[in-house]
Amino acid sequence: MPELQRLRADHAPALLAFERENRAWFARTISDRGDAYFADFPARHRALLTYQDEGTDHFHVLVADDATTILGRFNLMDISDGQAELGFRMAESATGRGLATEAARTVCHLAATAYALTSLRAQANLDNLASHTVLTRTGFTATEQTVLRNGTAGRRYVKELAGPEEGAAGAIGAAGL
């Protein structure tokens, strides 16, 4: 079973490969990161680890059974006043197996327990039915419509967390937390 790991410096090569190999797949539903992201990847990765150390973000990668390949990213971002934004993306080859739902469930559990957050926000393109399914299955409620960064119509979601009493983690385990 794949494992959720807190982002580390040594994830950089596998994470860059994940982003490169799935760039066109992601661009079908979410904003393309742009060429500069790939050119500046090492500095960008170091910056993410700094944010994580400072506690403004918690980044996670979903690592395959081979203990190297990255299958997905599940991030809690812009933490303030006990709230964070959940963002996720899966490698195209790993979709359709329920992995995003299970990993998102585990991240929600971590948010409530390890990170002591009280609520999560998320947003998705109105057409992104896979994302909508993952969010509603993990306890998010759709709220108002919005305009996403790429200018398309989206929907906001919210999930209140129950603290240490938050429901069980997903079938995917977490390490390094």
Ligand SMILES: CC(C)(COP(=O)(O)OP(=O)(O)OC[C@H]1O[C@@H](n2cnc3c(N)ncnc32)[C@H](O)[C@@H]1OP(=O)(O)O)[C@@H](O)C(=O)NCCC(=O)NCCS
């Ligand atoms: C959204 C995403 C993370 C889902 O990953 P996943 O591992 O396939 O998700 P799961 O398998 O846990 O659940 C997805 C569900 O949506 C369903 N689904 C997928 N595409 C669908 C579509 N076009 N219409 C309706 N349902 C769809 C799947 O069948 C599955 O439901 P099922 O278990 O009943 O079969 C993945 O598609 C992805 O990374 N997409 C690109 C980036 C992205 O959109 N990120 C989210 C931004 S908000």
